[in-house]
Amino acid sequence: MNYPDLDINLTEDETAIKDMVQRFGEEVVRPAGIRLDKLADPADVIAADSELWDVHRAYRELGLHKFRLPKSVGGMAGEVSMLSSILIGEGIGYADSGLAISLAVTGSPFAYAAMSDDPELQGWARAYVEDKNAEMIGCWAITEPDHGSDWIMAGEPTSNNPRMAPGVRAIKQGDEYILTGQKSSWVSNGTISTHASLHVSLEPEQGMHGTGICILPLDLPGIRRGPPLDKLGQRALNQGEIFLDEVTIPRKYMIVPDTSQANTIIGENIWAGANTGMSVTFGGVAKSALDEAIKYASERVQGGVPIMEHQNIKLKLMKMFQMVEAARSLSRRTMAYNLNNPPGSLAHAVSAKALSTETAFLVASEAVQIHGGNGLSKEYVIEKIMRDARASMIEDGTNEVLLLRGAAFL
Numbered sequence: 001m002n003y004p005d006l007d008i009n010l011t012e013d014e015t016a017i018k019d020m021v022q023r024f025g026e027e028v029v030r031p032a033g034i035r036l037d038k039l040a041d042p043a044d045v046i047a048a049d050s051e052l053w054d055v056h057r058a059y060r061e062l063g064l065h066k067f068r069l070p071k072s073v074g075g076m077a078g079e080v081s082m083l084s085s086i087l088i089g090e091g092i093g094y095a096d097s098g099l100a101i102s103l104a105v106t107g108s109p110f111a112y113a114a115m116s117d118d119p120e121l122q123g124w125a126r127a128y129v130e131d132k133n134a135e136m137i138g139c140w141a142i143t144e145p146d147h148g149s150d151w152i153m154a155g156e157p158t159s160n161n162p163r164m165a166p167g168v169r170a171i172k173q174g175d176e177y178i179l180t181g182q183k184s185s186w187v188s189n190g191t192i193s194t195h196a197s198l199h200v201s202l203e204p205e206q207g208m209h210g211t212g213i214c215i216l217p218l219d220l221p222g223i224r225r226g227p228p229l230d231k232l233g234q235r236a237l238n239q240g241e242i243f244l245d246e247v248t249i250p251r252k253y254m255i256v257p258d259t260s261q262a263n264t265i266i267g268e269n270i271w272a273g274a275n276t277g278m279s280v281t282f283g284g285v286a287k288s289a290l291d292e293a294i295k296y297a298s299e300r301v302q303g304g305v306p307i308m309e310h311q312n313i314k315l316k317l318m319k320m321f322q323m324v325e326a327a328r329s330l331s332r333r334t335m336a337y338n339l340n341n342p343p344g345s346l347a348h349a350v351s352a353k354a355l356s357t358e359t360a361f362l363v364a365s366e367a368v369q370i371h372g373g374n375g376l377s378k379e380y381v382i383e384k385i386m387r388d389a390r391a392s393m394i395e396d397g398t399n400e401v402l403l404l405r406g407a408a409f410l
Contacts, residue, residue, distance in 0.1 A: 001291050003321065011081070018087045020062065025095030028058050030381075033096030036236035037384050042228040046192050046238050052099075056134035059103050064088060066129055068107050073114045073122060074129040082339050086280055086332050093284030097360075097388045098234030100281050101395075105188045109138040109195040109215045118252045121215065124195065139193035141183045141216075141242055144168065148184070149401040151199070154208040154266050156408065165204035166211060168244060170254065172202075177214070177254055179222075179247040185229045186395070191240035194218055199266070202259055211266065213256040214249060222247040233387030234395075271405070272344035274396050279331035279352035282392050285385065286324045286360040292382045293317060293367035296374075313370060320363045327352075327359040350406035354399040357392035364389045 010018065032051045039045055045052055059065060067085065069075025092100040107128065114125035128136045142151055144167045151166075153159050168181030179200065183190070196216045203210030216223075226241030256262045294317060297308040307313045334352040338344025364386035368375035375382055393399050 001294055007083070007087075010083070014081055014084050014087065017080070017084045018091065021064075021088050021091035024058065024062060025091050028055055029092060029095035029099050033099050033236045034381060034384065037098075038378065039235070042230050042235065042238070045236060046228055052102075052236065052238070053134055055099055056103065056106070056137070057132065060132040060134055064103070065107055069111055069114050069125060069129055073125040075114070075125075082336050085339065086335055089277060089280035089335075090284035090287070090328070093281030094288045095284075096236060097281060097285045097392065098237035100284075101188055101234070102237045104277060104281075105140050106138045106193070108140045108197040110136070112197055112213070112215050112255045113195075116252070116255060121252065121255075124215070136195065137189055137193045139187050139189040139196045139242075141187050141190070141196040142199040143184045143186045145182060145184045148186075149398060150208055151266065152271065152397045152401050152405050154211065155268070155405070159208035160210075161207045162205050164207040166199065166201040166208070168198070168200045169204065170200040170202055170212060170214065172251075175251045177249050177251065179214075179216070179244045179249065181244050183242040183244075185226055185241045186239050187242055188237055188239050190238065190242055191225045191228045192238050196242065199262075202257070202262075206259065210259045212254055212259060212262045213265070214254045216247075216249065216253065218242070220247050220249070231391070233384075233389070233391040268346055269343040271397070271402075272338055272346045272349040275346075275349040275353035275402065276331070276335045276338050276344065278392065278396055279327075279349070279356040280335055282353075282356040282360040282389065283324070283328040283331040285389055285392070286327055286356060286363050289360060289364035289367045289382065289385050289389070290317075290320050290324050292380075292385065293320065293363075293370045296367075296371050296380075296382075300372075307370070316366060316370065320366055323359045323363055327356045331356050345409070347406040347409040350397075350399075350402040353396070354393075354403055357389065357399065360389040360392060361386065 032055050036045050036052060066076040067080055068077055070077045110125045110128040113121040116122060147166050150164045170177045170179050196218055198214050198216045200212050200214060201210060202212040222245040224243045229239040256265060297313050298306055300307050331352045334348040338349060367382045368386055371380055371382055374380050
């Protein structure tokens with residue numbers, strides 16, 4: 001595109017990362033995402049011979065999975081700049097949002113494992129960092145059939161209602177916990193993961209105030225999976241149920257056994273981090289929708305000239321540009337602050353997530369309109385981008401509930 005990215009004073013390392021991620025997105029992520037999206041059966045997306053695994057392996061070969069884990073386990077946290085983290089998130093989101101989420105969430109349980117002093121858990125984190133074959137895949141298992149938005153409101157005083165208690169229960173018996181319950185079909189990487197960051201109820205009488213977090217190997221007796229979810233958008237992102245039937249884990253796997261600590265981590269650290277990441281990813285998606293619209297308007301001829309020359313299209317594109325740059329600016333500013341000031345600002349994080357995702361969908365919808373009838377055809381990627389963007393206003397918490405939660409921090 002002709003317009004510049006306002007990335008000034010990039011270091012040589014940051015420029016190299018930006019170029020690397022752009023090539024990875026163009027050559028690997030977007031083509032794979034388009035082909036995976038067209039598979040009718042979501043089971044085919046995760047088949048052993050699926051190119052989903054080529055994407056994960058290529059991501060590992062580039063070392064991008066190391067960036068969020070500490071140096072103590074072989075990771076690179078703290079070794080890349082704040083702007084590099086933004087460029088990675090935007091760049092992979094630009095290529096394919098579903099795959100971007102799958103790649104990002106896979107490190108979740110291993111980041112928790114790296115926080116432990118236990119040699120076994122530290123070993124999981126090191127093995128993940130060294131794994132270039134994508135044999136270790138993580139998921140964030142929080143959402144449940146009857147408890148989605150309840151988790152977001154966990155920090156509210158009224159969330160101690162026992163009726164809000166999560167369905168997955170962890171009962172302590174000596175030096176072990178017994179896990180029972182179900183996580184919903186919206187668990188990202190749910191049917192392909194080897195390990196989970198599992199959110200549980202420890203004290204049901206305390207509602208959402210009585211929760212904990214454990215790391216769970218998903219090959220233990222009593223665990224089974226549901227089928228991969230068949231959905232409207234982000235079809236390259238595997239999602240599915242996890243069922244727990246009296247699964248026994250040692251006490252050391254309960255990485256956050258203190259319910260008050262878990263409440264703080266969920267209420268601030270997790271939601272601030274997750275929503276900031278989503279905002280950057282979908283800032284990239286919004287930009288990709290804009291670029292597809294500009295490209296098409298420059299090539300499509302009506303009235304003897306490219307439609308880019310028509311005033312109504314010029315005005316539409318310029319308004320789309322304004323929206324995209326505003327969303328990207330807020331998401332970048334929020335990530336810059338939150339990375340340097342943990343746990344970060346939740347009010348900014350949820351605002352950035354809501355703005356970026358809504359912008360991505362609105363800009364993609366306008367881009368479809370600019371494409372006319374072709375925008376409805378699967379021959380053009382904008383149709384897929386719009387479907388993918390629509391999912392973002394619901395996942396990781398509906399924007400409405402997120403904004404209500406963020407209001408408590410004003």
